Amino acid sequence: MNSTTRAPATATRTPHTLTAILLIVGAVVVNTAFALLGTAFDYPDVLQYPAEEVLRRFHADRVQITALFLLLAAGAALLAPIAVWTARLAGTGPLPRTSVAVGVAAAAVQVVGLLRWPLLVPALAATVADPGATAIARAAAVERFHTLHTLLGQIVGEAFGYLLTAAWTVLIVVALRRGDTAHPVVHRFVLGRFSAGLALLSVPLILTGLLVPLGAPGADLANFIGYVAWSLWLVVFGVGLLRDSRQQVRAIAGQATGSRA
Template sequence: MTSRTTAAAMIVAAALVNIAFAVLGAVFDYPDVLGHPPAEVLATFGAAEVTVAGWFAVLALGAALQAPIAIGVGRLSDARAMRWAVPVGIAAAVVQVIGLLRWPLLVPGWAAAAAGGDPSAVDSFATANRVLGTIVGETGGYVLTAGWTALVLVALGGRFAGRAFTVLGAVAAALILLGVLSPLDFPLVDLANFAGYVLWSVWLVVFAGILLIRARRQTSSSARVRATSTS
């Protein structure tokens, strides 16, 4: 993972996640649909199964890119915080992918069984939502994504890209972490968590831009050194 490939992964991840989230909101009323009765969610899913399952796969792909991003960012510093950040970032990708892939891999079968009158399919779906969705994918994802962001900021320090970059990342991480309170139905928690992910996407794209600028400067500097040595 060079600086350029890391930057590309950041931009692609931010684009995939936000586009997929927007489309799922339009065609599946996601994530609000999760507050509906499980049988109703399965029926809604079944009405647009191919589209919904496909976009959840795209969302999972965007989340999976956090693993190579964590590896690439890990090469920017040898600080202890960064050594922790790499496995935390990979773990964040893993738990989110596990949570999201239940939609294209498991839910189609439950939706078909529920449509055929099998009540156990609804129970299985509800259990998967609690375990794979709320506990693993969401809560695990919130904690690990926020933790990775904080560790990266600590490792890089304010000199890497200035105070605004650090503040943006810190605020995004704090708002994402608030998502762990979502099951308690505190007011505005879900909105704050959503805002956190939007800010985090912006921070990721800004991060990518910084990496590309630094890579260009290093290339130009190397070219000047080679030109000087051969003159």
């Protein structure tokens, strides 16, 4: 009878717990890596400096900066499994499936954009920092850095990342609202006023990142606030799932105890 009791409890707990861990860890990893990059590399403000100075700064502390960009990319990659598991809370149908596709795409473009730093930039930074390199070689490295920053950074990682992240946020909230779900935590922590407000507030603020390359005043700050609100929403959602998982396990255990009596 003990094994019979554990089976439904485990079945109930596993999807909630795994989804919650992904939500919380994803938010913590991304924000930790971002904060540490700000300290070690003055990121993202460093991108406003001349390209040659950016590359020299990178080369001066390349091991730590490379590791932090890898950590940031790993955190961004977690959006893919987050999209898969949160969609399962919304049930089946075209809207949850669409949210999965958009969430996975959002993770992919951000990872591609971020991985240019640990994979492609070190060689360019080494060329610029090499006292024996010719002026032509340094100029070529700087030009290639500009190209990578524009294509992989601003277009793929940032522009598509902002658009797809905002789209996924709207899609998953709508999918959960319309979904025939048996999980009351979805309504308390995802569709409640505070949580839904965070999600909906973050969307337009995240999209202001599209205006940063155009030099729009305050766009970078608004984008930063948007991602803070979005990260907080992920944590609130994850904590709610953990709490709900524990409550359901206790309820199942109580029912099993009552049936044995």
